[in-house]
Amino acid sequence: MFYVRLNKLRIIKNGDIIGKGEIQFMSFINQSNDSLPNLNEFFETNDEDRKKEIIKDSVSRVIQSRILMTIDKVKDKSIITFGDTGYIVYKDEKIPQDFSWQIVAVELDKKTRDNAALIKSVLTDSNVDTITKGIQALAKASNPVSGAVVELSKLVVGVILDIAKNKKDDQIGYYLTSFxxxxxxxxxxxxxxxxxxxxxNMFVDYSIFGYQDYAVEAVENLKPL
Structure with missing residues (x-):
């Protein structure tokens, strides 16, 4: 099993001139070998409309996979903890060879957007064109599907940050790292x-913990006589 746990966040400024703000945290974790339905078709087809349909479906899946946390009344110089054991933002049955992690923190002046509302905001014609071109640029790679989900996630986060900026929702933090x-x-x-x-403006405490379940591995490796 494999776990990524968020233990603590430290915020320097909350972005709210009144003194307290509502902050939405979004966590996205992707392995380089992750895949989504139809990504192979995306790189095989020459039909631009079909490519955009695939991107729309893939973007929706990425947004729906996010771990969302909204914290009310966050002051400047706040320390946000998640109990004494932290909060698991990702788990998998196997230890991944690598993965990328993004945490977006946005101070919201309006009601928190749910997945459906955010998907609608992201999937404008202009944004779909931008994301489609970004993924299409991977076509020159020997294996374009590998890493496409990670790149797609980064592009989606970029659009989310642009949306927050345009709506005057202050960006509090953006954590981007790979392991x-x-x-x-x-x-x-x-x-x-x-x-x-x-x-x-944001500081992160985290833990990664993975272990091999040898009993499960032994069963999986059993060959029929």
Whole structure:
């Protein structure tokens, strides 16, 4: 099994001039070998309309996969904890060879958007064109489908940040990082505190924990006589 746990977030400024704000945190985690239905078809077809249909479906799936947390009345210099055991934002049955992680923190002045509302906001003609071109750029790679989900997730997050900016919802933080098993969690464990995000306004404490279930592995490796 494999787990990524968010232990604590430290916010320097909440983005609300009144003093307290409602902050929405979105967590996206993707492995490089993740796939989505029809991505193979995306790189095979020359039908531009079909490509856009595939992108719309894929974007919807990425948004629906997010882990969403909304915290009310966040002050400047706040420390946000998730009990004494943290909050699991990702789990898988197997330890991944690598994965990418994004945390978006946006101060919302309006009602929190649900998945359906956010999907509608993201899937404008202009945004779909931008995302389609971004994924199409991977076509030159030897295996374009590999890594397409990670790239798609990054493009979707970019659009979400643009939407927040246009709606005057302040961007509080953006944490973007990638991990490689053999380098970053060779023994299945990694624990870090107070890691700065790209804005310098949010600091992250997290734990990675993975272990091999040898009993399950033995059953999976059994060959019929």
């Amino acid at each position: 490689i098993e053999k380098l970053d969690y060779p023994n299945g464990i990694r624990d870090r505190q107070d890691i700065p995000d790209l804005t310098g």
